Amino acid sequence: xxxxxxxxxxxxxxxxxxxxxxxxxxxxxxxxxxxxxxxxxxxxxxxxxxxxxxxxxxxxxxxxxxxxxxxxxxxxxxxxxxxxxxxxxxxxxxxxxxxxxxxxxxxxxxxxxxxxxxxxxxxxxxxxxxxxxxxxxxxxxxxxxxxxxxxxxxxxxxxxxxxxxxxxxxxxxxxxxxxxxxxxxxxxxxxxxxxxxxxxxxxxxxxxxxxxxxxxxxxxxxxxxxxxxxxxxxxxxxxxxxxxxxxxxxxxxxxxxxxxxxxxxxxx
Amino acid sequence: xxxxxxxxxxxxxxxxxxxxxxxxxxxxxxxxxxxxxxxxxxxxxxxxxxxxxxxxxxxxxxxxxxxxxxxxxxxxxxxxxxxxxxxxxxxxxxxxxxxxxxxxxxxxxxxxxxxxxxxxxxxxxxxxxxxxxxxxxxxxxxxxxxxxxxxxxxxxxxxxxxxxxxxxxxxxxxxxxxxxxxxxxxxxxxxxxxxxxxxxxxxxxxxxxxxxxxxxxxxxxxxxxxxxxxxxxxxxxxxxxxxxxxxxxxxxxxxxxxxxxxxxxxxx
Numbered sequence: 001x002x003x004x005x006x007x008x009x010x011x012x013x014x015x016x017x018x019x020x021x022x023x024x025x026x027x028x029x030x031x032x033x034x035x036x037x038x039x040x041x042x043x044x045x046x047x048x049x050x051x052x053x054x055x056x057x058x059x060x061x062x063x064x065x066x067x068x069x070x071x072x073x074x075x076x077x078x079x080x081x082x083x084x085x086x087x088x089x090x091x092x093x094x095x096x097x098x099x100x101x102x103x104x105x106x107x108x109x110x111x112x113x114x115x116x117x118x119x120x121x122x123x124x125x126x127x128x129x130x131x132x133x134x135x136x137x138x139x140x141x142x143x144x145x146x147x148x149x150x151x152x153x154x155x156x157x158x159x160x161x162x163x164x165x166x167x168x169x170x171x172x173x174x175x176x177x178x179x180x181x182x183x184x185x186x187x188x189x190x191x192x193x194x195x196x197x198x199x200x201x202x203x204x205x206x207x208x209x210x211x212x213x214x215x216x217x218x219x220x221x222x223x224x225x226x227x228x229x230x231x232x233x234x235x236x237x238x239x240x241x242x243x244x245x246x247x248x249x250x251x252x253x254x255x256x257x258x259x260x261x262x263x264x265x266x267x268x
Numbered sequence: 269x270x271x272x273x274x275x276x277x278x279x280x281x282x283x284x285x286x287x288x289x290x291x292x293x294x295x296x297x298x299x300x301x302x303x304x305x306x307x308x309x310x311x312x313x314x315x316x317x318x319x320x321x322x323x324x325x326x327x328x329x330x331x332x333x334x335x336x337x338x339x340x341x342x343x344x345x346x347x348x349x350x351x352x353x354x355x356x357x358x359x360x361x362x363x364x365x366x367x368x369x370x371x372x373x374x375x376x377x378x379x380x381x382x383x384x385x386x387x388x389x390x391x392x393x394x395x396x397x398x399x400x401x402x403x404x405x406x407x408x409x410x411x412x413x414x415x416x417x418x419x420x421x422x423x424x425x426x427x428x429x430x431x432x433x434x435x436x437x438x439x440x441x442x443x444x445x446x447x448x449x450x451x452x453x454x455x456x457x458x459x460x461x462x463x464x465x466x467x468x469x470x471x472x473x474x475x476x477x478x479x480x481x482x483x484x485x486x487x488x489x490x491x492x493x494x495x496x497x498x499x500x501x502x503x504x505x506x507x508x509x510x511x512x513x514x515x516x517x518x519x520x521x522x523x524x525x526x527x528x529x530x531x532x533x534x535x536x
Contacts, residue, residue, distance in 0.1 A: 209530060212512060219484045
């Protein structure tokens, strides 16, 4: 399972403050804590600093690369920032970054596709187009199909594509859980080698005991084939759920990862 | 979701002792506690009393019928006991019982099918034949197909059949989780109207934190379409998982059951 640690995001006050104060320690600890907890990528987002986003994001990434062995997930709404920061990151390290994200929105395709085309960069592909968020399975799979084909035709290997079918709040429509789950199942079955990825906490918006809902939804998504997630790796209960669900889904030979996690006190 | 409460089973010491002492209070409390906790059937098993099984099972069922509004699940290895006790139960109450169980073993089919044929009895159909426990999805679905066809040809309505694909320990073979999950999916997709059912605690045999494994497996099974389970309804965490997973699976309009359970302190 690809675990993208989501904590280094400047919309979070602790991160914003650390960036403004050029406080390397805070960023490095957030990076190494997430790595220790099982992250396989560290997301980096400095989108709240217009004009200074590129500069700050480079500094954040410097700190992540210094304090962990992990690749980064470059997270920006601006293609110019992404282009600059990808180059910088690849000069600094041979760890191949992930781009967060492309979608089927016309401008996003025009601007992001040239950065990724013909490279080994990983990319999160959001199931979203000009019409906004899809609501049905059919809409999601249709967008996924177009995105995957467009990327593959532009020499992006299918195994570098992480399709995010987008989770919507169950409290607004009771079918939004299965719309997501079935989309994951269909995408993973129809496009051999592709991955799926999501940040799933939207599912529980408006409901009590959100963490409990989120964890159950994670197990159900893994049961449908999900093999990537953007999460808080310091959420021990969520990480334990992911480990158990992966084992139950047959991805953990001899249950070794589960037993290792148990012995390390991660299942409790 | 059909929840068969499993606690009134004479292999459990408290139940065996209560039966021997003709202690109605213990049995009635076990029945009403399970009903209060969300059971929809109460399993009754007195199999540890050879020679006295029929007599004791009737007495147990009397107590269940007296103390709850629920139908019983008549659980015995002996077809003679089942035949006798079904008649007795239907004289006592118009709640239609469930039979636990039929399988594709030759003798079991010969003996149990006549009891069920042409009736409105519910029946648990174990995916097991002369060769014993199936290990692959194909074996499970093949047995399920033969069982469903045999029952339907004998005028059992498909909606009265609860197929149990049988859970085996993940620690003995890492594919046993997905073998079960995929069987549930295939059976629920291929036979419209049929139900699936299981006692799933075998999955965690030999692993630490069994309850945690069992709960995640339940959520994953519901994500594959499972709509019945033989569980301990007094296991609050398991029941909370079932409620959340059912909501996430789109079976709970406006999330009403989840919210009701939360307000009643059942989600914590």
